[in-house]
Amino acid sequence: MLRGHWYIACRSPQIGRGPVARTVLGEPLVIFRGQDGKAAALIDRCAHRNLALSRGKVTADGLRCAYHGWSWGSDGHCTKIPSACEPDACQAIRVKSYPVKEHQGFIWVWMGEEKEVPTHEPLHFPWLGEAGWRHFVMERVFEANAFHCVENFLDVPHTAHVHRGLFRGEESKEIEIEVTSGEDWIEGEFLGEERMDSWIGKLLVPEGSRIRHVDRFQLPYVTRVDYRMSETRQYVVMSQCTPETEDRTRVFTYLGFRFEPFGGLIRLVFQPFAGAILNQDVEVLRQQTEDLRRTGAPRFLYHETDAIARGIRELLDGKSLAGRPPERKRLRV
Structure with missing residues (x-):
């Protein structure tokens, strides 16, 4: 922590x-x-x-x-x-x-040492309160380590299994990711991504849209997912993970969106949908923690399809990722 x-x-x-x-x-x-x-x-x-x-x-x-x-x-x-x-x-x-x-x-x-003076400002959630933007906040307690939470929030492959029917459909496609990083952050941009083959994908993303999808992690335990279809159709999901203990994390998730002129209508669907997705992650991470307690300390294997998970782990271990050249990876989603 x-x-x-x-x-x-x-x-x-x-x-x-x-x-x-x-x-x-x-x-x-x-x-x-x-x-x-x-x-x-x-x-x-x-x-x-x-x-x-x-x-x-x-x-x-x-x-x-x-x-x-x-x-x-x-x-x-x-x-x-x-x-x-x-x-x-x-x-x-x-x-x-x-x-x-x-x-x-x-x-x-x-949360510094006693009498330590803060060296920077708190995180700023983008577009909160700005004209044309709507938002809501979700709060959940995960029975899981904060690293496991942030890894999960930026892990695309698990969505086809944990969230099948909600987030992903039956189709799968290969996609390329460009990974870039800095001193205290790492992100992956999904190149040429098409809309998801699911009801929520069809609702939020007009057919033929050019999607810009970026997943980003920054210290200490912050995740950000951006989807942009056009200036008036985009959304951002940011989670700030507050570790309570090694195996318990309180997560505050901000979801800001702009879908003119249907923002109010979209919210009626978007908020319960996002809550259902988050609840599924709460449960699968609870199961992971339960299994780790039974089988012992994590012995994770990092694969190319994990995209930025290894980089997240390195940042949390105190390594800087500044100066690393961009890297391309491929995975099936």
């Missing part, structure tokens, strides 16, 4: 009057809004008797523990000990706090 990055802890509407418990990179967090309305994140553990602060409530004094009423400010400092006779008794006591940014309807937490 990679530190020194921003991760989505929750969506903005999920923190209202009460705090929300989340786990990020194995650390239990409590996410809440102070009296000023700004989001904050603390370790979800009261320093006094270690009750989870997410069981408490937000008051004028800060986040108040449900056990003895100790209160904590957004910066992690104790602001009140109700049973103390000396009001200054709490000043030197604190719990760990985390840098937080609220951006595009998400609460992002910087």
